[in-house]
Amino acid sequence: MIALMEAITKQQRKDIRLIGKFVEVYCTGKHCGAERAAFALPAGSGERTLCPECASFLEYAITRRLKCPLEAEKPSCKHCRTHCYAKPQLAKVKEIMAYAGRTLMLRGRLDYIWHYFF
Numbered sequence: 001m002i003a004l005m006e007a008i009t010k011q012q013r014k015d016i017r018l019i020g021k022f023v024e025v026y027c028t029g030k031h032c033g034a035e036r037a038a039f040a041l042p043a044g045s046g047e048r049t050l051c052p053e054c055a056s057f058l059e060y061a062i063t064r065r066l067k068c069p070l071e072a073e074k075p076s077c078k079h080c081r082t083h084c085y086a087k088p089q090l091a092k093v094k095e096i097m098a099y100a101g102r103t104l105m106l107r108g109r110l111d112y113i114w115h116y117f118f
């Protein structure tokens with residue numbers, strides 16, 4: 001569970017929802033044999049069903065997003081979001097993005113792709 005010190009911004013909430021969706025798509029496709037449980041997103045942003053590995057990754061990603069020191073200067077993390085990840089998580093997020101991007105594209109969920117990459 002992620003403790004929130006203060007209210008999150010609209011942009012943070014949007015980014016958290018997107019990364020949550022991406023991780024869930026990845027987990028559904030890659031870890032369907034694992035035991036998966038509900039993961040609550042912060043600030044009432046809903047729930048995602050994830051395996052323990054993906055849940056801990058998502059928690060990390062959300063924490064990084066909430067702690068972003070550049071929050072005031074930019075509208076979103078899309079140009080730098082991966083720069084604040086440690087090496088292992090960086091490799092993981094790239095894998096997740098590639099997989100989820102492909103899957104959502106095949107399902108015609110261009111709305112997600114559009115929001116995330118543009």
Ligand SMILES: [Zn+2]
Pocket residue numbers: 026027028030031034050051052053054055
């Ligand atoms: Zn998983």
